[in-house]
Amino acid sequence: MSGITNWRSLLRRPPTGDWAVFTFSIVWCLGVLLPMAGVVLFSFVRVSAEGLDLNFTLNAYREIFLTGRWEVTARTIRIAATVTAILLLISFPFALWLAKGLRSTTWKIVIWTLLTAPFFLSDTARVVIWRPVLGLMGPINSGLMELGLIERPLTWLLFSEPAVHFGLLGPFLPNMVWPIFLSLILIDDDLIEASKDIGASPWQTLRHVILPLSMPGILAGIIFSFVPMLGDDVVAKVIGGQQVLMLGGAMLDLITALNYSVAAAMSALILAIIAALQLLIVLALRRIGKGASLVEGLRK
Numbered sequence: 125m126s127g128i129t130n131w132r133s134l135l136r137r138p139p140t141g142d143w144a145v146f147t148f149s150i151v152w153c154l155g156v157l158l159p160m161a162g163v164v165l166f167s168f169v170r171v172s173a174e175g176l177d178l179n180f181t182l183n184a185y186r187e188i189f190l191t192g193r194w195e196v197t198a199r200t201i202r203i204a205a206t207v208t209a210i211l212l213l214i215s216f217p218f219a220l221w222l223a224k225g226l227r228s229t230t231w232k233i234v235i236w237t238l239l240t241a242p243f244f245l246s247d248t249a250r251v252v253i254w255r256p257v258l259g260l261m262g263p264i265n266s267g268l269m270e271l272g273l274i275e276r277p278l279t280w281l282l283f284s285e286p287a288v289h290f291g292l293l294g295p296f297l298p299n300m301v302w303p304i305f306l307s308l309i310l311i312d313d314d315l316i317e318a319s320k321d322i323g324a325s326p327w328q329t330l331r332h333v334i335l336p337l338s339m340p341g342i343l344a345g346i347i348f349s350f351v352p353m354l355g356d357d358v359v360a361k362v363i364g365g366q367q368v369l370m371l372g373g374a375m376l377d378l379i380t381a382l383n384y385s386v387a388a389a390m391s392a393l394i395l396a397i398i399a400a401l402q403l404l405i406v407l408a409l410r411r412i413g414k415g416a417s418l419v420e421g422l423r424k
Contacts, residue, residue: 160395166388184389193374193386197393200371203285204353207292208300211349212342214293215300219341220334222301223308224316239298247358250295254363258282258290283365291363296353300345307341308334343405354394 265277319329357372378387
């Protein structure tokens with residue numbers, strides 16, 4: 125009876141914030157953990173249009189390696205990692221200039237609008253424009269031939285891995301810029317000025333002040349770019365054609381063919397790879413002593 129009484133008193137007067145944490149935990153478990161657990165479970169059983177065969181089996185994972193589908197996973201990770209690195213090299217200087225260098229409020233609003241506008245467009249609309257630009261008779265090939273730099277059109281500008289790399293840069297640029305910009309805008313200008321006052325060079329200020337304090341935004345940008353890129357199936361189909369098969373398209377083909385078990389196994393492998401990468405990031409941060417500062421930055 126005492127236990128029931130305690131529960132009733134808790135329902136009448138919940139501690140401040142407990143209901144919010146409880147509700148979020150339930151929604152997170154139902155919306156995130158449960159589907160992920162279902163994907164992992166389906167990878168170890170036979171799933172078809174007829175139903176479930178709950179006998180434990182590794183046939184889905186064997187099929188991934190025997191049919192060469194692991195190459196699609198490896199290619200997707202390689203392309204996503206390469207594009208994420210390029211985005212980081214482009215986005216950090218741009219976000220630093222936007223947060224600390226650009227003083228015009230009007231231009232900041234214009235740039236914010238331009239960075240936000242792509243989110244209101246479909247993935248296909250953001251990518252399909254590059255097909256005529258990168259085509260054999262597109263302006264790039266035509267301009268290079270008119271300048272005498274090439275004798276015939278470059279066939280690898282479209283329906284190739286370089287084209288897919290280029291096509292992924294635009295759609296995922298805002299995913300990298302926004303978190304970095306938000307972390308940089310929170311850095312107090314007085315800290316930067318104090319670094320200059322004690323004789324630090326611009327490089328030393330960047331290395332010892334700006335980079336450590338912006339690390340939460342950098343890591344968030346990497347996650348928000350790399351992880352969604354693993355499941356993208358639009359760029360590879362529109363710009364890569366049938367020459368570059370990525371994970372999103374491969375899983376869509378498997379689901380269309382009702383091969384749910386192998387699709388679940390490929391998803392489970394990606395989940396394991398993402399978890400391993402996050403673990404490596406945490407271990408690396410602890411090793412270099414940045415783990416505490418990262419947590420403090422996220423709290424702020």
